[in-house]
Amino acid sequence: MAVYTDVAADELADFLKQYDLGELLSYKGIAEGVENTNFLLHTTKGSFILTLYEKRVAKNDLPFFLALMTHLAEHGVSCPLPVKARDGEPLHELQGRPAAIITFLEGIWPRKPNAVHCAGVGEGLARMHLAGADFAIKRANALSVAGWRPLFDAAADRADEVQPDLRAFLSAELDYLSGGVWPTDLPEGVIHADLFNDNVFFLGDKLSGIIDFTFACNDMLAYDVAICLNAWCFEPDHSFNVTKARAFLNAYGRLRKLSEAEEAALPLLARGAAIRFLLTRLVDWLNVPPGALVKPKDPLEYFRKLRFHQSVSSARDYGLMPSGLVA
Template sequence: MAVYTDVAADELAAFLGQYDIGELLSYKGIAEGVENSNFLLHSSAGYFILTLYERRVARADLPFFLGLMTHLASRGINCPLPLKNRNGETLSTLAGRPAAIINFLEGIWPRKPTAVHCAGVGQALAKMHLAGHGFAMSRANALSVSGWRPLFEQAASRADEVQPGLRAFIGAELDYLEGNVWPNNLPLGVIHADLFPDNVFFLGEKLSGIIDFTFACNDMLAYDVAICLNAWCFENDCSFNVTKARAFLNAYGRERELTGAEQDALPLLARGAALRFLLTRLVDFLDVPEGALVRPKDPLEYVRKLRFQQGVTSIRDYGVAVSGLVA
């Protein structure tokens, strides 16, 4: 979440008149994140989140995101539910941007995830993958392996400003992953594709909600697992925490067991996931709009994670056995 586009109070009040959420009492921008402009709304009917979609989010993809949240919520997944306006639509326009209002989920995201948090995420991710079955819409993953070269080309000329040698390091890894090694025969479904700690809410140690589906798409389910391994199972110094990984993978496996092929491919998928977030963070780090209320995330975090994943040879290195996901 972030704020790129400001909204005047009178313009917002007129916009909210399209919804049955009562009188606007207050609103404020939410600074975290890098993709869209987000505001916390407080009305006489309660709290809501207003999102203005921009940057990499294409308007044509928004019905997929909003429809997916509605689909998952109807199947018991704790995720935001888009509100319909008086015309029965979940997507509107505000300040020249596509806009939507979703319900507010209680909880906070864990600044220092524990193994208990990781287990909760593993269970919730597997349940989300199962609940996604039957969703009628589809969206290709524009940020899979075929999309990495264009991202690299955006940032390559300035990559060494961030760290000397970064351009060559990324180029070599990209050549490797493009070299006919990326899996194409694993179970497919709807994935979140961005399930970082700041997109998961907890009340104490109980998971209370999954948010921000603006990267959701159809792809390999195990790729979503790989993204989470990178996002949840490293410490602040980027050392890998086997205890967290074991808790995450075992909790996932109790809801949806990974196939043998998925287990074999997981180290490569985690390596690719590390490169994907290194690239998008690098592009964002080098291109923050002037005056934006945004905190770009450190791309070098994913250099360190990628170096770790380059040395992983099997799922055993994540602290679990090859069969049954029990160490």
């Protein structure tokens, strides 16, 4: 998160009058993250997170995110619970933006994830996929193949300022991924779609919670696996760590085994996941709003990851054995 929209103490106190959360003791903006504005609130009833939904979040989608968190929490996934105001609704408006309060989760996101964290994420992701199976509301993935071209168009003219020939590289990759190779028949369900290390909290080695469902949607479950391979299984120098990948995939597979078709599609899905984050980061990198408290993320990290996936010939390169997952 970040702070794009400031909120004065008296405005916040007025806003809180709609809730049964006691008196406001203190609050502060959270600089982490890039999508929405977030504040940590301390009230006489405890700690909470207030989110003001910004640019990339469509207001119509907010009921999906809020209901999903409630559904997952009720099905054993540790995630924040939306707090209902006195009118029974979790969604209101503050500073002209849709705003919601969610419960605070204890834990710390791992700055340097190790293989144990990766196994925790594998298990947590599989639990989320299983728990989401009977969630009734649907939301299409706005950032799947059809959504990448408009991002490219928004950044293309200045892409080469970030790295020479980046524009041509992205254009060729997009042509390939949108040219009929993207899978259409893999198992689908509710995916998190942004399960990065800053969205997973741990207490010690144990996963304590998953946050930030603002990209959650219905899509291929294996695409979520591919997003996590990108987000968790590379080193700071952007080299791939097969030990972490194996730990992640094995833990996932113990709860939800990937089908042969899903395994075979992993390299392609990983390329798609890499270009999705490369493109959103590139657009953000080139368009930091003046005065915003936000640190844009490095797009070129995902260029390097994408290059790696382009060199992968099969899911074996991610630590999977031909007969399926190693115990």
